[in-house]
Amino acid sequence: MIESVLIANRGEIARRIIRTARELGVRTIAVHSEADSHAPFVMEADMAILIGGSPARESYLVPEKILAAARQTGAEAIHPGYGFLSENADFAQAVIDAGLVWIGPPPSAIRAMGLKDAAKKLMIQAGVPTTPGYLGDDQSEARLSKEAAAIGFPVLIKAVAGGGGKGMRKVDRAEDFAEALGSCRREAAASFGDDRVLLEKYVTRPRHIEVQVFGDQFGDVVHLFERDCSLQRRHQKVIEEAPAPGMDEETRAAVCGAAVLAAKAVGYVGAGTVEFIADASEGLRADRIWFMEMNTRLQVEHPVTEMVTGQDLVEWQLRVASGKPLPLAQDEIELDGWAMEARLYAENPATGFLPSTGPLKHFRLPEGDVRVDSAVEEGGEVTAFYDPMIAKLIAHGVDREDAAHRLAEACKLVEVYPVKTNAAFLAACASHPDFVDGAIDTGFIGERLEELVERSFSDEPVMAAISWRLESFSEADFKRDVWESAPSRLLGFRMNGPRAGMDLPMAVDGVSTPLRVSLMGEGEDWTWDIRHRDGREFGEVTRLPTTYGKGPIQVFEGGDVREFDFTPKVGGGAHGAASDGVILSPMPGKVVSVSVMAGQAVTKGQTLLVLEAMKMEHALAAPFDGVVGELSAVAGGQVAEGVVLARLEAVS
Numbered sequence: 126m127i128e129s130v131l132i133a134n135r136g137e138i139a140r141r142i143i144r145t146a147r148e149l150g151v152r153t154i155a156v157h158s159e160a161d162s163h164a165p166f167v168m169e170a171d172m173a174i175l176i177g178g179s180p181a182r183e184s185y186l187v188p189e190k191i192l193a194a195a196r197q198t199g200a201e202a203i204h205p206g207y208g209f210l211s212e213n214a215d216f217a218q219a220v221i222d223a224g225l226v227w228i229g230p231p232p233s234a235i236r237a238m239g240l241k242d243a244a245k246k247l248m249i250q251a252g253v254p255t256t257p258g259y260l261g262d263d264q265s266e267a268r269l270s271k272e273a274a275a276i277g278f279p280v281l282i283k284a285v286a287g288g289g290g291k292g293m294r295k296v297d298r299a300e301d302f303a304e305a306l307g308s309c310r311r312e313a314a315a316s317f318g319d320d321r322v323l324l325e326k327y328v329t330r331p332r333h334i335e336v337q338v339f340g341d342q343f344g345d346v347v348h349l350f351e352r353d354c355s356l357q358r359r360h361q362k363v364i365e366e367a368p369a370p371g372m373d374e375e376t377r378a379a380v381c382g383a384a385v386l387a388a389k390a391v392g393y394v395g396a397g398t399v400e401f402i403a404d405a406s407e408g409l410r411a412d413r414i415w416f417m418e419m420n421t422r423l424q425v426e427h428p429v430t431e432m433v434t435g436q437d438l439v440e441w442q443l444r445v446a447s448g449k450p451l452p453l454a455q456d457e458i459e460l461d462g463w464a465m466e467a468r469l470y471a472e473n474p475a476t477g478f479l480p481s482t483g484p485l486k487h488f489r490l491p492e493g494d495v496r497v498d499s500a501v502e503e504g505g506e507v508t509a510f511y512d513p514m515i516a517k518l519i520a521h522g523v524d525r526e527d528a529a530h531r532l533a534e535a536c537k538l539v540e541v542y543p544v545k546t547n548a549a550f551l552a553a554c555a556s557h558p559d560f561v562d563g564a565i566d567t568g569f570i571g572e573r574l575e576e577l578v579e580r581s582f583s584d585e586p587v588m589a590a591i592s593w594r595l596e597s598f599s600e601a602d603f604k605r606d607v608w609e610s611a612p613s614r615l616l617g618f619r620m621n622g623p624r625a626g627m628d629l630p631m632a633v634d635g636v637s638t639p640l641r642v643s644l645m646g647e648g649e650d651w652t653w654d655i656r657h658r659d660g661r662e663f664g665e666v667t668r669l670p671t672t673y674g675k676g677p678i679q680v681f682e683g684g685d686v687r688e689f690d691f692t693p694k695v696g697g698g699a700h701g702a703a704s705d706g707v708i709l710s711p712m713p714g715k716v717v718s719v720s721v722m723a724g725q726a727v728t729k730g731q732t733l734l735v736l737e738a739m740k741m742e743h744a745l746a747a748p749f750d751g752v753v754g755e756l757s758a759v760a761g762g763q764v765a766e767g768v769v770l771a772r773l774e775a776v777s
Contacts (some may be wrong), residue, residue, distance in 0.1 A: 134206030136500035139166035158184035191290035202226035263687035277487035284313030290361035336384035365426035370563035432464035473545035548684030586680035706773035714738030
């Protein structure tokens, strides 16, 4: 068995590898950037080495620094995790040339499957069914536009070297093709250093089915069944599950058999995932599932496979890399129950899922009933340098309905502040009746987005906050003569008003919501009667849980958080496209492009500029029809959060 491993990655996958390595008695070495100096994975590794600045291009994406750290620490092997250099064939070869063990497939397999166009051609030769599209070398805009028209819209533009949903755009109309192509190429170049693309026919009711495969150095390849990753937003997976709903044994045998065939065609060794696109218009059928691509690494969603098979895939990786045979034969691998994984992102669904950064002053994740793979802990910080995924919640149940219920309940228990997360959104997805019924495809979220992101709260958080505030008041404050009360107690005093009532100023998430508070009952039986100023009643409350902190108070419910301020301030504005026409930077990032000029007339929804942060592009649009009165954003410039990028003037 390998005795020591350097982990060329960060966050939750680094912690995941450390956990298994420790159980096997393997020494772990973490490499880290300046931003990650105090990250949990750095603290948990047996040894840690600083390799560069906070941007990934100065640290995690520099092969020479990682190899130098391996030599310095005497590491025997390198595990690349996923992302960063995990599918970089040149890096894999450099590791091998340095006399180290590469915990991954051979560089030749990475090269064969790393470029989507070449991989599809190889699969065609191997007899694996593939989707129709364009794989040509002519990358001119004119040729690509012509091919897209020939395929028929909608089409999918995909980065040749892409992955993780980056460098991918769906185009519905010919007139939108050029802009989508440009954005796709920029994102692909930034993420993979390669702006080439391919085109595919967009399947109107697609399901994303993938198969976990594993090969050893003796030529044996097995599959560990399929996963369904159809619940996506912007081509990025949101909830993954195993097995796939609606998968019969005949179809499972066909798709898993095709995945094994694909892996054997490239001499695959280690963990890999063969991804398929399925036309689900008539359910899952063997003749309507096509090869899409192969990810030559461990996947983010590997835990759901582990939960339904009872296997530790990182342990399999370490054993296979040590020259041992596969732990199990194909007929020894069995399915048990159902598993689902939700990706917890530092992002705000209420603002179009813009990334959220900052300190984690309060960070609580569910315990006991679910597996949690977390990248951060309370007291840490979410920066703009890396992917916004901060944790994964994985639930296992006896069947799909049970797993969905457990996952939804787990997401509701997430408490994070002040960083925003998508926990409530995840809970809404996992508990949606259509999802529970298995009526899913990759358009599921887009078709229901408004209802899935709608913030819905009970009165309980309001009452909890008010209860905390009213602790500073007593029955005597309402009973004594107002002229005897201290000025600080005369909240909302009105001449000739009821002696047992007061107006209580309150803002909920920055919105003023004044209340009327009255005293009910006598002696030890008194309670508060709390109503909106317009007369709408919250009801009576005697005892409610208090929350922590001074000043504004935060109350958590259903994975979301509401902030209550009983000394509301006037003013303020939202990030992004504000109602007053001020366009603020929603996060630190780089201005990729500016599409308008000062003095230019624009229409509501028109893209003004594109900001890049957390490895993704984010378009900022005009909030209304108007004229660009001020423009401070410059393409290529770095901006901090809250900076004024542009200002619009309304058209009278």
